[in-house]
Amino acid sequence: MNEMQLLTWVRGPGLNLAVGIFVLGVLWRLFEIYSLGRKKDLSAPRALPGASGWRTIFRRTLPAEGMLKKAPVTYIAGAIFHIGLAIVVFLFAPHIKLIQSLFGISWPALPSQFIDLVTIVTLVAMLVLLADRIMNPVKRFLSTFEDWFTWTLTFLPVLTGWLAVRHLLLPYTTMLALHILCVELLLVFLPFTKLFHAFTVFGSRWFIGAINGHKGVAV
């Protein structure tokens, strides 16, 4: 298989396969998790403004009181990499074009020089988080194969995308094919690894917010 054949495969059958596994996987996992249900709380609620599941979905994006100075690397590098990833994925012109060709909707892109900068910052933030996972005793203790694996799965699409745009290391076609392949791997594994927090984070925050809200714990 030469690089053109690889590119054709990842853009055609490969993409279909990956998106198929991703969509079915997400639906299955969501069903598997949330169909477990929960018992109705029979205790009398204490109504208080400012305590609810919906509010908590937003509130938990920010560090809890006093926590930022306890774990600045986790919070700052974590925030940068999540925001960076969102910008690169959704505001890079070629990505928007792809979305338009698939779903027919589009929006304005950011200048590619800016995306380039964001990509570098994102890669650095991810490397910092990797270093922290190795050095920080708690993170190292908690880490399993899955943590290193999912880091790699997330890092590679960003890295190969950046190398492709910059025409570095490998011929453009090869790098682009690798980039798409890496994205496909990410899609395939996302529903079945901790990366699935991208979906469950909303449910989890809603549950804790609803439980706290029932008790009138306003946070």
Next chain:
Amino acid sequence: MTASLEKGVRVLKEVIDAPIASYFNSCVHCGLCAEACLFYTETGNPRYTPIHKLEPMRRLYEQEYTLLGRLKKTVGLSKPVTDAELGEWQEMVYNSCTLCGRCSAVCPVGNDIVYMVRKFREGMSASGNAPEGIKGAANRTITIGSPMGVKLPAVKAQMKHVEKDFGIPIPMDVEGAEYMVMLSSMEIMNFPEYLGAIAKIMQHVGKTWTLCSTAFEATNAGMQIGNSDLARVIVSRIVEGAEKLKVKTVISPECGHAYTALRWEGANLVGRPFTFKVQHIVEVLGEFQELGLLKTEGFEKDRLTFHDPCQLARRGGVIQPQRNLLNMVAKNFVEMPDAGYMNWCCGGGGGASAIEEGEALRLEAFKVKKSQFETVKPDRVVTACANCRIVLEEGLEHYQMDLPVVGLTEMVADHLVAKGA
């Protein structure tokens, strides 16, 4: 698989619900919960990372409730939960967790880790892996009536003392009273001033109240141990007592876990909503204050700080009333760092104070309270939980700090304007 393990696994499978599944799937191993846990911050041992305390339960969840996990289990790729492992985990689930809920408060993905530990304890208890100390307390509550072995005659003796000292009659089994007052053994044995304070306050505000001869003990070691059957028996006594006496409100004493057991778990344990209200004494006093029923005179002049019981503040939503009450009777009230919602636990909640073999760890964890106190250098500490009070006193004594701990209710009662004055 032994019979006890089988029972434990069955119970665990029953308690795993959608929130727990969502929480386990959301954890990204960021380690932030460790930074919120006094057992990690004071020992530096990553073993005490809160989410790690749930590891056997997480594996069981994966093996039983996920397609991939079931597959892994079938081909022998995942380690089954064993008796030995649960035995080892006792220290993680009981000794080094007070259910204080700081981890739940900081988790960025919103995992209610304490909710999970509470449920994990159900499986630990069912499989016979709960610590002897809390088991004993739970059994004494069931057979004798209180975790410290206090029986009705002891309460009656206490009533007589208080009646003599304060000259106020203590009502018992009065039908139709507005409030039914609960006690904790700790208050009956160690802090009798609480009952006197209640009598004084109720007389002052002109409310009817009563004790109940069949339900005076509010603490619920059944909940702490994680045995819902025992917890239900203990709560049912209170429900029956309150319904028999047709009271409007049951007052949970100065005890954090008694409040959680009765206020939030009670109705779920008995399987129906209560026909009466449940309030912590601090909430009741706060209401009296708002209604202008508390007429006080004079102020405490020394430097006071307030230790928030976790179950009252972070897990119970009562944060402001205690501050309003303190400011009503104290001139020099100072807040500790992290006070209120993020206050640090005394280290003995959730039944931990009843675990003898956990004492060394508890005292180690107490360093965080010590440093909070050292920052504001109070003359006295006020709190609203008899268990916090005992644990704080033990910790302060161990670190040779001369710092008296007092209850908020007594302090308020001390400042009430005398009747007819």
